[in-house]
Amino acid sequence: MSTISFTKRATLIQPNLFFTVVQRWLLVFVGLMACVILPATAxxxxxxxxxxxxxxxxxxxxxxxxxxxxxxxxxxxxxxxxxxxxxxxxxxxxxxxxxxxxxxxxxxxxxxxxxxxxxxxxxxxxxxxxxxxxxxxxxxxxxxxxxxxxxxxxxxxxxxxxxxxxxxxxxxxxxxxxxxxxxxxxxxxxxxxxxxxxxxxxxxxxxxxxxxxxxxxxxxxxxxxxxxxxxxxxxxxxxxxxxxxxxxxxxxxxxxxxxxxxxxxxQLAAAPEPLVVAAPRIESETSKPVQSTALLPAVALAPANQASPSASKPTPAAVVPPASVPAPAVVVDNSAQLKLEQERRAMDEEKRKMAQQLxxxxxxxxxxxxxxAAAVAAAKAKEVAAATPEPPAKPSQPVTYANRKALVIGNDLYTHVPKLNNAGADAEAMAKSLEAVGYKVFKHLNLDEKKFKQAIRDFRQNLSGGDEVLFFYAGHGVQLGNANYLLPTDVQGDQEDQVKDDAILLQKVLDDLEEKKTKFALAVIDACRDNPFKSKGRAIGGRGLAPTSAATGQMIMFSAGSGQQALDRLGDNDKEKNGLFTRIFVKEMVKPGLSVDRVLRNVRNEVVRLARTVGHEQTPALYDQAIGEFYFRQ
Structure with a gap:
């Protein structure tokens, strides 16, 4: 018989000044291994x-x-x-x-x-x-x-x-x-x-x-x-x-x-084959012992009395005490019938539920x-359309979608740590590209601690369940322990505890996005620059950002791997105003028909290739727990 067919970077801070040479090399090795392995972890x-x-x-x-x-x-x-x-x-x-x-x-x-x-x-x-x-x-x-x-x-x-x-x-x-x-x-x-x-x-x-x-x-x-x-x-x-x-x-x-x-x-321990109990043959076998022990003696009395109605002496069969016919026999019979009836009803209910599910x-x-079938047909049609040249599209005004929102922050002008050259320009370029693909952009430049934290609170209030969200940050960042911190422009950095109090914990930003039950959230962090505190007399943190993890529905991308430095320029002759990572990112994201996942992997591959042309290793780290497929531009 045939089968039935049913057609169903931040720079991070380490507080110990007295690491031995061996410990320093060990940390470098672990950091490099994290850069190689962790970016592919999804x-x-x-x-x-x-x-x-x-x-x-x-x-x-x-x-x-x-x-x-x-x-x-x-x-x-x-x-x-x-x-x-x-x-x-x-x-x-x-x-x-x-x-x-x-x-x-x-x-x-x-x-x-x-x-x-x-x-x-x-x-x-x-x-x-x-x-x-x-x-x-x-x-x-x-x-x-x-x-x-x-x-x-x-x-x-x-x-x-x-x-x-x-x-x-x-x-x-x-x-x-x-x-x-x-x-x-x-x-x-x-x-x-x-x-x-x-x-x-x-x-x-x-x-x-x-x-x-x-x-x-x-x-x-x-x-x-x-x-x-x-x-x-x-x-x-x-x-x-x-x-x-x-x-x-x-x-x-x-x-x-x-x-x-x-x-x-x-159930299995007590009755290996429970359904057999309710079968007809079991019912008949159960009734036989009830008749032989309770009903048959009572039936035998009637013929005996009729055979000798005028006998002067009572026969032994006539002198039967009432107690000789035990009442419990009727109770046992009713109990068995009731049990069988309950089993029949349970089976009928199970059959009804199974029919409903079928x-x-x-x-x-x-x-x-x-x-x-429609998806397969659409894929074939897309292949045919790709092979057919189309006339150049007329330029049109970008459309902003209500469920697409982005927070873009760029910090250049630090007052107590070294200033940066490209972070503000990177934020500007990112905001422009996001607006071109339909995001409502909340852009901020050079935020101190108070304004930084307020910008995050305001953005959180603008989010709704089901939104597609992007958070971009360019600026200094540090690793303290296993946590990553984004630095406002007025950060002091004299002590590690002070940095923790004044800086913005990246994980807190990610947790806020998760709590808002966004449909998709992408965090892009271009903060893997040199340690802003290395000249403070006491080393706080190290180069690069610590490996992190994404919650379900989130993707996170760092501009460089753990222990690596993100390049602002490809040598002295590079006149681009944007850093290496951001300049590639904004070009890739506006290409039509590429999923976000493919955009990020294209960015990583191109950053690695160009960095190696000047003898530098920079592998953007990607942490992917997104479910579904999303596009910047269809």
């Missing part, structure tokens, strides 16, 4: 907790099943022909229907052959390519396996490729699922793009109430298709379509909860398939 981190979506970097995401998910293992593997990032997640919700996920994405772009749907593995079932073929540019495949989780978890892999594929991910899974419910499905979901990325999810799913995963599989293979089979098939199809939307189209699409009932640990799944799946 994926989930081990120990982090996620709901609804797992950010995968570059605006891509993966929908998560119902629950609270902890990343228990993060690893990479070099598999024949491809490199993979692997994330193991555990559902913290008790009695979750999907207790574990393993999410894999390729880090290299390459071609591939057929999907696993054409492998003809003997134990696979519910195999579907979801309307795609191997000749298409986007392939989909889902299939399932049924097994005992505890036994599978302790396998010694004879196949070395299989061992490499699973060993790293399994470190994030427990040794046992639990004695009461070791039976699971492995639902394998794959979406891959020709000359693009490959995404695979392995979802470990509990079987429906009253059956093991193996029985579920065998029933399906023999044609005994139940509502539970249809629900799992529909859920799988919806997940596949969501993977295309959330990851490849970068439009986050949640999935439905898996609605069929499952056994709790107590209907909802069918509608949701049709919607997702239509949207994905």
């Amino acid at each position: 994926q989930p981190a081990k120990g982090s907790v996620y709901r609804d979506f797992l950010p995968m970097g570059s605006g891509a995401s993966v929908a998560l099943p119902e629950g609270v998910w902890e990343a228990t293992q993060v690893t990479t593997i070099d598999y024949p022909g491809s490199n993979w990032e692997v994330y193991t997640l555990k559902n913290q919700q008790p009695d979750a229907k999907v207790p574990f996920l393993i999410v894999r994405q390729t880090t290299t772009v390459g071609r591939w052959g057929n999907t696993n749907c054409l492998s003809n593995a003997p134990n696979q079932f519910m195999v579907s390519e979801h309307g795609t073929t191997s000749s298409q540019t986007l392939n989909k495949c889902s299939r399932m396996f049924a097994f005992n989780f505890d036994s599978w978890r302790t396998l010694s892999w004879a196949d070395q490729n299989a061992k490499k594929w699973w060993s790293g991910a399994l470190e994030g899974l427990p040794e046992k699922l639990g004695r009461s419910r070791p039976s699971v499905f492995q639902v394998e979901l794959t979406v891959q793009q020709f000359n693009g990325k490959n995404l695979r999810i392995d979802a470990f799913v509990l079987p429906p109430k009253g059956m093991t995963a193996v029985k579920f599989r065998d029933d399906f293979k023999t044609g005994q298709v139940l509502a539970e089979h249809q629900i799992l098939s529909g859920w799988t199809s919806i997940y596949i379509e969501s993977m295309q939307q959330s990851y490849f189209n970068k439009k986050p699409q949640p999935i439905m909860a898996l609605a069929y009932p499952v056994n709790t640990g107590e 209907e909802a799944m069918t509608q949701m799946l049709a919607k997702l398939q239509q949207e994905n």
Whole structure:
């Protein structure tokens, strides 16, 4: 039988003057390593907790099943022909229907052959390519396996490729699922793009109430298709379509909860096959012992009395005390019938809920398939349009969008630390470019402490939930401990505590944006210049900004990596009025059709290239936790 188809810089300050030479070199080494490694960090981190979506970097995401998910293992593997990032997640919700996920994405772009749907593995079932073929540019495949989780978890892999594929991910899974419910499905979901990325999810799913995963599989293979089979098939199809939307189209699409009932640990321990109790044959077997012990003796009295109505001596059968017919027999019978009736009602309610979800799944799946088909058609049309030359567009006045807001600050004229040459000009250029792509810009130059903090408060009051926000700062910054501070023009810097009091904590600005529930927030910090306090007699901080982290929905970019200095000029003959980082940024951001993610990566690549032409290393650091795809100019 065929598978059922459901078509669902700041300069930072270190206070210790007495570092040894070895310690100084160690700090330099750590800083350089952070510059190399951290800018590429955009994926989930081990120990982090996620709901609804797992950010995968570059605006891509993966929908998560119902629950609270902890990343228990993060690893990479070099598999024949491809490199993979692997994330193991555990559902913290008790009695979750999907207790574990393993999410894999390729880090290299390459071609591939057929999907696993054409492998003809003997134990696979519910195999579907979801309307795609191997000749298409986007392939989909889902299939399932049924097994005992505890036994599978302790396998010694004879196949070395299989061992490499699973060993790293399994470190994030427990040794046992639990004695009461070791039976699971492995639902394998794959979406891959020709000359693009490959995404695979392995979802470990509990079987429906009253059956093991193996029985579920065998029933399906023999044609005994139940509502539970249809629900799992529909859920799988919806997940596949969501993977295309959330990851490849970068439009986050949640999935439905898996609605069929499952056994709790107590139910499985007490009754391995609960649904069988309500079957007709069990009902008849239950009634027989009730009749033999309570009803049959009472029926035998009537024939005995009728056979000898005139007998002068009573027969022993006639002298039966009333207590010989125990009343509890009737109670036992009613209790059994009541229990069966309750079970029937519970089953009817479960069937009703499953029918409702089947209907909802069918509608949701049709919607997702239509949207994905439209996205594919739009992509093809865009390719055709790109190949057709267009007449030059007439210049028009920039349009300002109500939900696009930017705070731009440039500090040049410091009174107690060295002045800067380009920060004000950088802020001017950034404000002009942002206005050209539709941002309402709040621009400030040369702010002292009081005005700096007031500007941030005023900007925060202008934000609303769902806004697209950009914060740009050019000026001095320092690292104190692991925190980054932006410096107002009147900062003194005689002592570290004084700097902390007078300066603006970058993390506080980022937290304010998160609290306002902005749809997307980008912070661009061009403050990785030389330490403004190095001539104060007591070293406060060091060069560059400390590595940071972005909240979900945020992207952060520093003009240079940890321990690096951002260039204002490319040598004495460079007459540009803007620093290297900003001059490239404002050019890239106004190019149409580039996502913000692509703009930032283009900026980083070009800054690295140009800095190396004058023998300097400058790698802008990028921290990406955005979900979805955003554009400066479509």
